Amino acid sequence: MVNYFSSDFKLGILGGGQLGKMMLYETRKYDIQTNVVDPNAEAPCRIACDHFEQGDLMDFETVLNFGRKVDVLTFEIEGVNVEALAQLEKEGIKTYPSADTLKKIQNKGIQKQFYIDNNIPTAAFERFDNLEALTEAVKTEKVGLPFVWKSTTGGYDGKGVSVIKKAEDLDGLDDSECIAETMIPFKNELAVIVARSASGEVRTYPVVEMEFHPTANQVEYVLCPARIDDKVAQKARATAKKVSEAFEHVGLLAVEMFQTQEDEILVNEVAPRPHNSGHYSIEASYTNQFEQHIRAILDLPLGNTDSKVGGIMVNLVGDENHTGEVVYQNIEEIMKMDGVTPHIYGKKITRPFRKMGHVTIVNKDLAEARKIAEKVKNSIKVISKT
């Protein structure tokens, strides 16, 4: 067994954003040395790691040189140079999740095909080399309306995804490789985080539910546990586990799924890292997702994924009318509320819809937590200094 604790062992993390920052709470707790690289000199991870450097995560040489200085390498963002990861693996640097897994996930066309090849239920789709090919297919009615357009690469937080109801909706979309996916009139959007260690130990977290705003098409709350039937929850956890095993994934895999009107579970997409849908776990779970990720990639025993209490997460995004030095208006008001913990990521400048932090609300009674979550949502505002 490697001695990770207060030793010379070094963990490398590609990316220094909020996910990395929350991972560093855990490496500090275990006193595991960390190196972090991020393009932004002011990245949230610039402190709390042992060594920080500035660099382009998509640059082969940068990732290669960074990786050569560590014993195990992981990432907190998918946008990293995967060829460099593959080269590092060849050189004997343990890279978790693997270059192979990341490659499959980085391209949504390949990811979808992987589900088909592995008998993992997912919405039907077709792949197109570019927008022109898709436009032609729509014109000739080879692809029926409506459908969901997704760019195969570069999508993030709703970018690169569009609902196409009529042919004209295609105008102005990126001219990239893309897929056209059958629209699923789902009952619920669910997610399950799976932890799988290097030696194959697997644990799934409880199913979480994304609750959408009644009119705006935006996730407002992430609730754990999801307010669904036990049978559906079991099916979702089993499906997520199957996905993780198919990828031979090491680390965390966040599996986003649809619950259809017929209570079928369809895999939407995955993220091979700690995930927004698992932030509730810091306050609610016996083992939070960041600690679990560290345990998994270092092949330590996995922790209990059960919850101590019900948890709800609300994202703190920049108000749409504000750009500039950030102020968290009414944060004192929400701190008065029972079981409320704000997490401030440390970005100095707010912009419309920028993810600036999140708030967790925990309570033994999930319905009570839901009421408090709504008060939180209606109180705090992320604005700029006047």
Next chain:
Amino acid sequence: MVNYFSSDFKLGILGGGQLGKMMLYETRKYDIQTNVVDPNAEAPCRIACDHFEQGDLMDFETVLNFGRKVDVLTFEIEGVNVEALAQLEKEGIKTYPSADTLKKIQNKGIQKQFYIDNNIPTAAFERFDNLEALTEAVKTEKVGLPFVWKSTTGGYDGKGVSVIKKAEDLDGLDDSECIAETMIPFKNELAVIVARSASGEVRTYPVVEMEFHPTANQVEYVLCPARIDDKVAQKARATAKKVSEAFEHVGLLAVEMFQTQEDEILVNEVAPRPHNSGHYSIEASYTNQFEQHIRAILDLPLGNTDSKVGGIMVNLVGDENHTGEVVYQNIEEIMKMDGVTPHIYGKKITRPFRKMGHVTIVNKDLAEARKIAEKVKNSIKVISKT
């Protein structure tokens, strides 16, 4: 209201040990800027703060210059230059806990007299200028045997305290100002952490119980909640609150108490900061003690002090036969156990009985947690590399 979050506001922390390190998880969570000073360049806080400097905490100029660069000043260790704190207060730097409180607490004779003056129940005592004066009092039977000798300053983790059963036990003790305290044949040693904010909001944590080794005179487990009557618990919390209010304390105050055979509560001593007896709160409480300390000294609303689950803390101290580069033997074994979280403070060198970390065990059933805690205690060993 001051804007603390992602702003130019600076919190200064005197001392960079494990308590400071755990405080920094919370300042990072809130993105509050911190400066830390510690005599040791390798102190656990050297990373995760915004600015670290090396310096002597007992040196007037060091503390003064450090304090002048921050907006609010706190400490994680009592051994700091209190005259410098008083000077900083005069200059308008908010210092919490205050110089006045710290001065009273730093000297055990003054601390005990303060309890007497404020009608706070405590064991009877007498103060002596030096060992000679005490020895004379014992000889002339003005002080009866047995009693507890305590040096009024410099005591820490059992140092500066001795049980005197016969006159010869005084030989070799420090020749310092001291007190002789009546020995209390207590049923339980209890502690309550009180949080009091600058504007006077007060919350007490549940009573914790120190469970001693059946033969060695050493605390083995800290349990929350204490396995005592509700009435006794209420009395302990009320007493602790009274102590905090008497001091007009701002920040956390850990109040250690005896439960006598007659179920009376006597105050033993206090620590004006986050405390070993509150470490369980990181995993078990709605608001952990470090977050609560930050809330209190910044006059933010105090959080819920209730527990989500039962919690037990086991100290990780260096094995008595080992000195050198530390190894946490069998740490993987304890990580397999349910609800177990090790905290490694980050000291590279272990020495006999050195506090190297702690382990928290949480469970909905405290009796179950207690069983697991015993397994933890019997598994992990803090040794040096062979």
